[in-house]
Amino acid sequence: MSQIPSTTTTQTPTPPAPETVIDNEFSLYTKTLTFNVIGRYDPKIDRLLYHTSHCVVYKFNDSQDWEQTDYQGVMAVYTRKKSEDDTDVDDIYDHGIIIMNRNTPENFSLGLLSKNDSRTLGLSEIKTEYQTDYIIIKNLEGEIFGFWVHEEQDREGIFALIKAIVDRE
Template structure:
């Protein structure tokens, strides 16, 4: 009888260790995926600083103003949101240029396309920073902020030149997390500069 008790105790002791090993293996796999995604993204954007989030399956749609319909693009694959090592433009007395904007983006969205070699990318900038550096919008277009909203199954992102993109993320939990992160990125305080 004492042999059975000992055997039950030893199996009870092994169970947490086995679970702990599985968690460690799962974390190791996640770390590997993050490192791999970081390395791939750094080939497209040398200013990547930190991977914030990624989801394995996203499809990009673009809103057509003329037809008022969503058009599916040829972009689908892994989508990553990341922090960029940005550069504040020097005060030259002239309005910031398009290149200044490219250097100023604090965050980036990059879709690693499974359909062809061309990837989708979109720079993101907190709206307080946009209003500070581009008080009349980029090229005086009067688009004073980027916007993100959740509509049914699409995360809708409006950029600084007026283009509207729909991000369809397969996993609902991933969709909500990505939406909340994008919302944070656009509403982040300008004190980071």
């Protein structure tokens, strides 16, 4: 008597919902567009790590008060291609933050450098702090900036990313 081979049924994967496909395509489009726009301002952009649709920049002034700057718009954190010439002080940063300003043609940018690289170059370290609604960064020149990001989830994600970049050993 011959045995009948058992048949196993394989399920055809369900295609994603059209809304998901459109959302994914739109997300890819906005990331590509953001990358290309940043590339006009910083040709050393290597990879877009995170971006959020709305950020407002504040500066801690000499009167020890927070002062809103004219910078607000899309905020992006990205990696930069390493410079072959380490002597150019304006080009020592391996990561960057940019606010693509909606108020004026001038954008806000801030370089990020790890603790290890800061020590190697004999520079003070970049400091970061998270306060209820703000990401606080003290840059190499001692200026203190506060970044208000509209979406709490984005604010937390951006802070975690910046902290990881700056705290690298």
